[in-house]
Amino acid sequence: MGDLSKNEGTSIMHLPDDCLAVIFHGLDSRMDRNSFGLTCRRWLHVQDFNRRSLQFELLRRFQHLESLSLSNCTDLHDSGLTRLLIYGSYLQKLNMDCCSNVTDYGLSLVASGCPSLMSISLHRCLGITDKGLETLASACLSMKYVNLSNCSQISDKGLKALTHWCRQLQAINISNCEGISGVGFEGCSKTLAYVEAESCKLKPEGVLGIVSGGGIQYLDVSCLSLSLLKDPLFGIGFASCLKILDMRLCRTVSDTSVVAIAKGCPLLEEWNLALCHEVRLPGWRAVGSYCQNLKTLHVNRCRNLCDDGLQALREGCKNLSILYLNGCGRLTSVAIELFKFHRTSVCIKEIEILCIKPYWEFS
Known part of the structure; x- marks a missing residue:
């Protein structure tokens, strides 16, 4: 018992x-x-x-495996990637998000073992520097999708290597990379269509670098961290293929940029100007006059959107179908009701969208 x-x-x-x-x-x-x-x-x-x-x-x-996720393997060190030298030749997609103990040497193992790699996500890989990115870019020439968000040690030097070697590059995320000004994009391939650069410290010439390839269709420069006298986004006005532009919380953007963008981006379909407080009547008039393909517009909490500005949007933007509108203190209820009466096909939404859903998810 x-x-x-x-x-x-x-x-x-x-x-x-x-x-x-x-x-x-x-x-x-x-x-x-x-x-x-x-x-x-x-x-x-x-x-x-x-x-x-x-x-x-x-x-x-499965030695012909084409996709592998090592996301959140915080105990993974460089030595753990040596097996890719044997088994990685067919690998096309690799997720290494938050692998904080992987360094440039580990990335060189990836470069040597995975020549067919087309997509890599290195979100918050704090041990990766420009040197590792240069090694990867020079070995994986078919690379199309790269996520470098929150990689604090990456600068324009590493970005330049990526755009120089990877001429099939289609999408890149550099959000929260404070060491990147954007000049590393200069001379990029026309295949580059998607750039996510939220909370970056882009310079005016950096924005020109992003659009220099001529193929940009989606651009997120929300929460732009700039304190420059020169208008930071004037260069976007030359992006003739741009369809979606997220400028949410770009507080320094003035009418100069908005007019240039409205004139220079005839294919623009969605534009997020939420909390862009320096956009005034000339800017709103330009949006109404030139953005004839615009389908969705975000103007949430824009302090200087007045009744005349809303009238300009009402009389222009002929293809507009969705307007995100709330918290605009200078607008009267009369102006809003007039908009609703004259543009019955436009759906006015008060729910604020924090970000525009991208074409391609890096995860």
């Missing part, structure tokens, strides 16, 4: 970690694997420790 009562006190929690790892590896359902770590902290540790080895086990078993 004593032995029996002793056995009754035994549970799965008494199993050593290696046995729990065997159980984890034996789970076929992705949902079960994701839920494994919800049991307790110990099981979460086993899940985190074995997720990386499971990824590489799959890579060994």
Whole structure:
């Protein structure tokens, strides 16, 4: 009876970690694997420790694997990437988000082992510098999609290498990269159609560099961190292929830029000007006069959108179908009702959209 009562006190929690790892590896359902770590902290540790080895086990078993995610493998070091030298030749897409212990040497292993790589996400890879990016760019010439958001050690030098070597580059995310001014984009390929640069310190010549290839269709420069006397976004006025432009929270952008953009971007379909307080009547008149393909416009909380400005939008923008409008203190209820009466086909929405959904998700 004593032995029996002793056995009754035994549970799965008494199993050593290696046995729990065997159980984890034996789970076929992705949902079960994701839920494994919800049991307790110990099981979460086993899940985190074995997720990386499971990824590489799959890579060994399926040697023609084209996509691999190592996202959030915070314990992954450079040495863990050596298997890519053997098994990475067919790999086309690699996600290394938040792999904070990977350095330039690890990225050189990726470059050597994955010559067919077309997409890589390095979000918050704090150990990666320009040197590693240069190595990657010179080896992976078919690269099309690159996410460098929150990579604090990347500058225009690394960006220049990327745009120089990767002439098929289509999309790049440099959000929150404070070391990038944008000049590294100068001379980029016409294939570059998507640039996400939220909360960057772009210079005027950097914006000109982004549009220098002539193929930009989507551009996010929201929350632009600039304190320059010169109008920072004047160069966008030369982006004749631009369809979606996010300038939310660009507080320094004045009528000069808005007029240039309205005139120089005839294909513009969506424009986010929320919280652009320096846009005044000349800017709104330019939007109404020249943006005839515009379908969606965000003017939330624009302090200097007045009744005359809304009238200019009402009388212009013939293809407008959605107007995000709220918190504009200078607008009267009469002007808003007149807009609704004359433009019944336009849906006015008060819910503020924080960002425009991009063409391509880096995740």
